[in-house]
Amino acid sequence: MKRLSKNLVSMLMLLILLILILAGVYAFGIYHFKTHFFTGSKINGVSIGEMTADEARYAIENQIRRYSITCVERNNLTEKLTGDQFYMQYKDDGMIETLLQKQNPYLWVFYLGHGKDYQIDVGYTYEKEAVDTVLDAMKAFSPEYATSPASARVTLDGTQFVVADCDQGALPNREKVRRALIKAIENGDRTIDFDKEDLYEHPAKAGDNSKLQQEAENLNKVLQSNITYDMVDRSFTINGDNIQSFIEQTDNGGFKLSRDKIAGFVKDMAFQTDTYGLKHKFTTHSGRQIVLQAGGDYGWCINQEETTTDLYNAILNGETGNREPIYLFKALNRSSDDIGNTYVEICIEKQEMWCYKDGVCVVDTPVVTGNHSKGEDTPSGCVWAVDAKESPATFEDNGGVKVKFWLPFVDSCGIHDASWRSAGEYGGTTWKMRGSNGCINTPLDAAEQIYEIISIGYPVIVYYSEDQVVGTQPTHEVVPG
Known part of the structure; x- marks a missing residue:
């Protein structure tokens, strides 16, 4: 016991x-639990078990510091923005101390292992001004990623114009993104999907625009144009290959046929082919080549303004085939040698004139040119075109002198018969002291033959000699005779 x-x-x-x-x-x-939260307790998911109010506050502050927003953007781009970038700070409103004070420490054993789970509005501050700084640094706004949207538009695809559908691009609307960030921060959101939130700029037009389709058809019609300016020994062709260079983009993103660029083409063609008033190579009666100087009035001269308009309209209408420029002045032959095979040739030194028809010399005659002693020399060194034909003719400026055949070609000078001259006066040195007033005095039969062959616009070549193309020029205005 x-x-x-x-x-x-x-x-x-x-x-x-x-x-x-x-x-x-x-x-x-x-x-202990008068000053510490129950084991396993959480505030808004942040573990605060066994923490004092100050320690819990610090844990919440750390959570705010670790706050981040993930921006889901186009082009597989994702950007993470942190609370530090917005200078986020915890705003103590005494709620944590209130929660701790409301905690009944006598019941602590009933919360072993799971604690209490609080959901409260945690106060914090951030700097709105920092939002713009963050936007400036975002990749979404950098040139590498921020591609502008493109409206439905006409574009050249190889050799054809087509309507390209609109391109959404990836250009964020800065103000929309700014508002979305502020909203996310203030709501505590963790993700912003730029597409779902409609934060990108939109293209202006869709791809079913009938006007664009019509524009593409019109441009393709232009590309079908095939026009050739045939100038015998050279040609200038306009087709799809170079028409593309005549098409330019407009300010609104469309295309148009550029009149200025066509004018540039015509200008270049004129530069290469115009001969009016320019130097000419010429093979004389003896077979020697000389260079006639600029200053005559014979040759080709394209009317650039009218030819540009004509070509512009032809291309616009998709025309094809050979075409001729519109001219201010025309010559006989469109090849590089525009003098051709029918012309009059005059040599002052020899006092001789030849008339060629289709390459054959049909007239070879002595003449009397302008009176050298009086300064009434016949102009020389150039190619002139016959200005008129008259039979018979009266020279009113020279006392009413009458001739049967009159072919003026420069100023008041021309080819005509001279009934007042004897056969013996033609040729030789008559011209030096008793020459004409500047004209080419010609025997009647020769003047008649030349008159029958030569028409208005035909070339007259006058040179002093084969060694000296330009001779003494008249010193004062002359009259026919």
């Missing part, structure tokens, strides 16, 4: 000791 009593006493003492220990632990827990 005594032994049993001792065991009971021992067990009783152990039980009392255990109770005292548990009571101490419980009392410690009461004391």
Whole structure:
């Protein structure tokens, strides 16, 4: 019995000791959880168990510092923006202390292992001015990624114009993005999907625009044009290859046939082919080549303004075939040698004139040119065109002198018969002291033959000699005769 009593006493003492220990632990827990959150507690998902109010506040502050917004953008671009970039800071409103004060420390044993889960509005501040700084640094706004949207438009695809569908591009609307960031920060959102939030600029027009389709058809019609200016030993062709260079883009993104560029083509063609009033190479009756100087009035001269308009309209209408420029002045032959094979040739030194028809010399006659002693020399060194034909003719400016055949070609000088001259006066040196008033005095039969062959616009070549193309020029205005 005594032994049993001792065991009971021992067990009783152990039980009392255990109770005292548990009571101490419980009392410690009461004391501890007056200043600490229950084990396993959370505020808005942030673990604060066993933390004081200050420690919990610090944990919330860290959570705010780690706050980030993920921007999902086009071109597989993702950008992560952090709270630090917006200078986010915790705003202590005393709520954490209030939660701790409301916590009943006597019930701490009932929250072992799971604690309490609080959902509160955590106050914080940020700097709105920092939003613009963040926008400036975002890749979405950099030239590498920010591609502008393109409206439906006409574009050249190889050799054809087609209507290209609109391109959405990837150009964010800065103000929309700014508002979306502010909204996300203030709501605590973690993701912004730029497409879902409609934060990109949109193209202006869709791809089913009938006007664009018509524009493409008109441009393709232009490309079908095939026009050739055939100038015997050279030609100038306009087709799809170079018409593309005549088409330019307009300010609104469309295309048009450029009249200015066509004018440039015509100008270049005129530069290469115009001969009016320019130097001419010429092979004389003896077979020697001389260079006639600029200053005559014979040759080709393209009317650039009218030819440009004509060509512009022809291309616009998709025309094909050979075409002729519109001229201010025409010569006989459209090849590089525009003098051709029918012309009059006069050599002052030899006092001789030849008339060629289709390459054959049909007239070879002595003549009398302008009186050198009086300064009434016949102009020389150039190619002139016959200005008129008259038979008979009266020279009113020279006392009513009458001739049967009159072919003027420069100023008041021309080819005519001279009934007042004897056969012996033609040729030789008559011209030096008793020459004409500047005209080419010609025997009647020769004048008649030349008159029958030469028409208005035909060339008359006058040179002093084969060694000296330009001779003494008249010193004053002369009259026919």
